[in-house]
Amino acid sequence: MSTDTVLAEIKNLRTYFYLAEGVVRAVDGVDLVIKSGRTLGVVGESGCGKSITALSLMQLVPSPGRIEGGEITYYRTIHKTASSTTADAINITRLKPDSREMRSIRGNQISMVFQEPMAAMLPVRTVGAQIMEAIMLHQQVSKEEARKRAIEILSRVKLPNADRIVDTYPFQLSGGMRQRAVIAMALSCNPNLLIADEPTTALDVTTEAQILDLMRELQREFDMAIMYITHNLGVIAEMADEVAVMYMGKVVEQTDVTSIFRKPLHPYTQALLRSIPQLDDVMARAAGQKKRLETIKGMVPDPYSVLKGCSFHPRCPQYIEGVCNQITPEVIEVDPNHIVRCHLYASHAAQAQTNKDATP
Numbered sequence: 001m002s003t004d005t006v007l008a009e010i011k012n013l014r015t016y017f018y019l020a021e022g023v024v025r026a027v028d029g030v031d032l033v034i035k036s037g038r039t040l041g042v043v044g045e046s047g048c049g050k051s052i053t054a055l056s057l058m059q060l061v062p063s064p065g066r067i068e069g070g071e072i073t074y075y076r077t078i079h080k081t082a083s084s085t086t087a088d089a090i091n092i093t094r095l096k097p098d099s100r101e102m103r104s105i106r107g108n109q110i111s112m113v114f115q116e117p118m119a120a121m122l123p124v125r126t127v128g129a130q131i132m133e134a135i136m137l138h139q140q141v142s143k144e145e146a147r148k149r150a151i152e153i154l155s156r157v158k159l160p161n162a163d164r165i166v167d168t169y170p171f172q173l174s175g176g177m178r179q180r181a182v183i184a185m186a187l188s189c190n191p192n193l194l195i196a197d198e199p200t201t202a203l204d205v206t207t208e209a210q211i212l213d214l215m216r217e218l219q220r221e222f223d224m225a226i227m228y229i230t231h232n233l234g235v236i237a238e239m240a241d242e243v244a245v246m247y248m249g250k251v252v253e254q255t256d257v258t259s260i261f262r263k264p265l266h267p268y269t270q271a272l273l274r275s276i277p278q279l280d281d282v283m284a285r286a287a288g289q290k291k292r293l294e295t296i297k298g299m300v301p302d303p304y305s306v307l308k309g310c311s312f313h314p315r316c317p318q319y320i321e322g323v324c325n326q327i328t329p330e331v332i333e334v335d336p337n338h339i340v341r342c343h344l345y346a347s348h349a350a351q352a353q354t355n356k357d358a359t360p
């Protein structure tokens with residue numbers, strides 16, 4: 001499959017929660033493109049709308065949340081050969097969450113892996129029984145065949161003695177093994193898109209590194225796209241091809257992984273990068289020197305607030321009075337395939353407009 005085939009496209013997605021205290025605009029005009037076989041990293045502080053974007057894509061937004069507007073187009077594979085893919089475009093936002101079509105997309109096209117592997121599995125049923133169930137729900141196979149496939153998929157995620165693990169209960173496995181079992185369950189439907197929502201946040205760093213390796217390997221093997229959600233830019237560097245930085249329900253910057261680290265444009269992205277601990281600083285602190293990790297000043301405003309202008313302006317070191325607190329920044333393409341929502345780049349927008357006007 002060509003690396004530039006669009007698999008899913010999110011346009012101006014808005015997902016709101018209606019609470020007694022007010023409306024939470026969890027996702028407030030998000031645009032994203034997911035390409036076949038590639039990894040889109042979605043990064044941002046806790047509460048910025050990463051999970052709700054992913055859950056919207058799956059039509060799994062919990063009540064009292066609701067998709068308020070926008071479009072999610074998913075290109076479902078109908079026919080695939082070595083040289084071409086035929087797909088039909090489905091507008092997910094128009095499907096009912098419990099419709100047959102939506103359930104078939106969740107079972108055969110898109111799967112999701114969450115942060116807490118224990119929550120994804122039933123504690124009272126064996127790992128194998130749960131994977132077999134997922135297989136038999138969407139594929140016409142016998143129980144014996146499903147068991148055979150469950151063991152096969154458990155060995156694909158590098159669980160040793162898969163033929164024994166198939167009969168264990170989730171609590172008998174370590175955190176890392178459990179997350180492998182959850183990934184196996186997600187892969188059992190051979191998805192074209194795997195959404196991984198902070199899948200390693202609950203694990204220690206060694207186990208995390210192993211799971212990241214595994215996911216990259218499985219991505220090649222299964223030729224699937226991954227939407228990788230994390231608050232950790234280090235993980236983004238390891239995993240992503242493209243990166244979307246989210247802040248308060250919006251994508252504030254998006255580009256390829258190299259550019260996000262070499263040439264971060266949005267002051268929020270720059271601040272996130274400064275808050276990654278550098279080895280020098282860690283060593284200095286270990287040696288007793290006073291060296292503090294830079295944090296982003298201020299806090300994420302409470303989720304009910306609707307800020308005029310740019311939502312990052314109260315925390316922004318480059319804030320322009322009268323502009324940033326008044327006008328909502330539009331998307332500006334500063335370089336090809338590098339967009340940002342920030343007034344600091346207004347001259348680029350003006351230049352682009354002049355070039356456009358000059359073109360006959």
Ligand SMILES: Nc1ncnc2c1ncn2[C@@H]1O[C@H](COP(=O)(O)OP(=O)(O)O)[C@@H](O)[C@H]1O
Pocket residue numbers: 017019024025026027044045046047048049050051052053062063064065303
């Ligand atoms: N079930 C819910 N009920 C009410 N508000 C919610 C619910 N889930 C998420 N939210 C709100 O939506 C916003 C985005 O949440 P989320 O997408 O989970 O953030 P992230 O995954 O980036 O940490 C937050 O302000 C959160 O409080």
Ligand SMILES: [Mg+2]
Pocket residue numbers: 050051052197
């Ligand atoms: Mg989340």
